[in-house]
Amino acid sequence: MNHNLIDLLVCPLCKGQLQHDKANQRLICRFDRLAFAVRDGVPIMLIDQAETIDLDELKKTSPANFDNVEASNSDQNQPLHE
Ligand SMILES: [Zn+2]
Numbered sequence: 001m002n003h004n005l006i007d008l009l010v011c012p013l014c015k016g017q018l019q020h021d022k023a024n025q026r027l028i029c030r031f032d033r034l035a036f037a038v039r040d041g042v043p044i045m046l047i048d049q050a051e052t053i054d055l056d057e058l059k060k061t062s063p064a065n066f067d068n069v070e071a072s073n074s075d076q077n078q079p080l081h082e
Pocket of ligand 1: 013033
C-alpha cells in the first residue's frame with residue numbers, strides 16, 4: 001500500500017501537515033479541525049467531503065508525536081479576564 005503517499009499529503013485548505021488516523025481511515029487537519037476520509041487507500045482531499053471534528057475528538061485522536069504550532073499555543077496559560 002502507498003502509506004508513504006498519505007504521509008506526504010497536506011491539507012488543501014491550510015497546506016499544513018495531516019495526521020493519519022489509521023483506526024478510522026481518515027486524515028485529520030488539526031488546524032482546521034477537518035477529517036478527510038480515506039477510501040480503499042485513496043484519501044478524499046475535498047473540503048466539501050471533509051468532516052468537521054470538535055476539540056474533544058481531536059484530543060482523543062492526537063498522538064504524542066504530533067506536534068504543531070497549534071499545540072504549542074494551547075499549552076500556554078490563558079489569561080483569565082472577562
Ligand atoms: Zn488545514
